Amino acid sequence: MTNGFxxxxxxxxxxxxxxxFSRLPGIGPKTASRLVFFLLRAPDEQAHALAEALANLKDNVRYCSRCFNITVSDPCLICSNESRDQARICVVEEPLDVLAIERTSAWRGVYHVLHGRIAPLEGMNREDIRFDELVDRxxxxxxxxxxxxxxPNLEGEATSFHLHRALxxxxxxxxxxxRGLPTGGDLEWADPSTLGSALDGRREL
Structure with missing residues (x-):
């Protein structure tokens, strides 16, 4: 069966x-075309390095069995770090949010990655994310x-509400x-100073 290309x-x-390439988020047909023709012109070792990196990603990266962050060892480096406060858990939606918070150096606890948020209109409910694993933990x-x-958007606030009710x-x-974070934004794009202030000024629910 032939594809559109x-x-x-x-x-x-x-x-x-x-x-x-066009299946990747944010990559349309024109960008996919540019990437492919760039690789065709690139030295062989550059294309082979990309292929090797992709294979290595899929073969060796897994989820930590405790916090569900991405890792190559289980438990992950943060969970196994004895200098971290193991009694304080920061709950985030995606692994990219862990990277954003780590850049602030303001959090010395551990994490729990939900891998999504409660969004019924998108077909995402409690059982579709690592919600119950957090409660069990x-x-x-x-x-x-x-x-x-x-x-700090509608889905994130709804997820926070349901988590608070369960915990x-x-x-x-x-x-x-x-509330130093802009409403409707994503942690991934927050600058370290703003995110650090939000961590320091967290409020009890």
Whole structure:
């Protein structure tokens, strides 16, 4: 079966790679075409290095069985770091949010990555993210604080509300990032100073 690129008269290897690039978020047909022709002109070792990096990513990166952040070892480096405060958990939506918070150097606890948010209109409910794993973790570990660092938008606030409702009966302190973050934004794009202030000014729910 031919794809749209092959129907444009492109040879199969070129059309196939364009099709795969165009499946990536933020990559349209024109950008996919530019990437493929860049790789065609690039030295062989550059294209081979990219292929090797992709294979290495899929073969060796996994999720930490405790916090569900991406890792090459289990538990991850943060969970296994004895200098981190293991009794304080920062809950984020995606692994990229962990990187954003780590850049601030303001958080010395550990993390829990939900891999999504509660968004019924998108078909994302509690059972589709690592919601119950967090509740089980708080039940089984000696946790003093859970910081809800979901994004300050409608879905993030809804996720925070449901998490608070599930965690509050367990007797754990539940906090939320301060309002220094712009409503409707994503943690991934917040500058370290603003995000650091939001961490320091977190409020109890």
């Amino acid at each position: 092959e129907q444009q008269g492109l040879i199969e290897p070129v059309a196939r790679l364009m099709e795969e 708080v039940r089984s570990e000696q946790i003093d604080e859970v910081l809800l660092a979901t994004n 509050a009966p367990l007797g754990v302190k539940v906090t939320r990032l301060a």
